[in-house]
Amino acid sequence: xxxxxxxxxxxxxxxxxxxxxxxxxxxxxxxxxxxxxxxxxxxxxxxxxxxxxxxxxxxxxxxxxxxxxxxxxxxxxxxxxxxxxxxxxxxxxxxxxxxxxxxxxxxxxxxxxxxxxxxxxxxxxxxxxxxxxxxxxxxxxxxxxxxxxxxxxxxxxxxxxxxxxxxxxxxxxxxxxxxxxxxxxxxxxxxxxx
Ligand SMILES: [Zn+2]
Ligand SMILES: [Zn+2]
Numbered sequence: 001x002x003x004x005x006x007x008x009x010x011x012x013x014x015x016x017x018x019x020x021x022x023x024x025x026x027x028x029x030x031x032x033x034x035x036x037x038x039x040x041x042x043x044x045x046x047x048x049x050x051x052x053x054x055x056x057x058x059x060x061x062x063x064x065x066x067x068x069x070x071x072x073x074x075x076x077x078x079x080x081x082x083x084x085x086x087x088x089x090x091x092x093x094x095x096x097x098x099x100x101x102x103x104x105x106x107x108x109x110x111x112x113x114x115x116x117x118x119x120x121x122x123x124x125x126x127x128x129x130x131x132x133x134x135x136x137x138x139x140x141x142x143x144x145x146x147x148x149x150x151x152x153x154x155x156x157x158x159x160x161x162x163x164x165x166x167x168x169x170x171x172x173x174x175x176x177x178x179x180x181x182x183x184x185x186x187x188x189x190x191x192x193x194x
Contacts, residue, residue, distance in 0.1 A: 027061075033091060034063050037082065040095050044103050048129050056110055059103075063087070068142045070098045073105035075114075080106070083145070090140045098138070100130040151188035154178035159185060 026042050029035040038061055049055055057078055065072060065083040070090075072081045080102050087094050104125040108115055115121045118136045126134040149160035156178055161169070168174045169187070176185045 029063075031063075033087065034061075034084075037061070037063075037087070037094065037099065040099050041080065041103065044099055044130065048103070048107055048125075051129055052107075052111075056107060059106055066145070068145060070094065070138045070140060071102040073102040073109075075106065075109040078106060085145050086138075086140050086142070089144065090138075093138070093140070097132060097135075100126060100132050101135075104129070152176070152185040153188050154183040154185050155181050156183075158188060161185065 026038050029038055041061060042058070045056060045058060059073075060077070060079045062079065062081045063084045065081040066085075067083070068086075070083055070086050071094075073079070074081070080099075082094065082098065082102075087098075090098075104122050105117065107125055107129075108119075108121045111125075112121045118134065123134040126132045148163045150163065150166040152159050152161050154177075159178065161176065165174075165176060166187075169176065169185075177183065178185060
């Protein structure tokens, strides 16, 4: 389901060396916000290329990421994936922070190979290319993308279990204990319907 933004693929049949110097074609996305993201990715690559004085293959871009992560970078595949729900709710932060963050992972891999994901190389790219504070976590509200949870309780108070854990308890596969008090978590009794 990924649309290709890889310029080398698009330019494969273009023999003229001049055409390699022209702007990279940006694949069109139907969703205007996704399109804006693709243009911002291209913009960030152009900054990287002019500051570092070399070319980088453009990544494929997808918007199929689920869960609580804002984005991921697949280093070997040269792919970026973004979380469409979190994007919708945090558009400016994605353009300003998430895109540079993920691109710097790809650039660090292209430049230095396998290095620590948020190590020195990545941090210095974030600062020198995009002037961004190299933060490793986002603070978006993830309630909308969290799965259904179930109320449990220990003596410390109520606690939520994911549906996956809840099902394990129901099937008798495991029990969970509170890390603080050590008490076994018990399902919160439902209020009986009248
Ligand atoms: Zn990261
Ligand atoms: Zn407890």
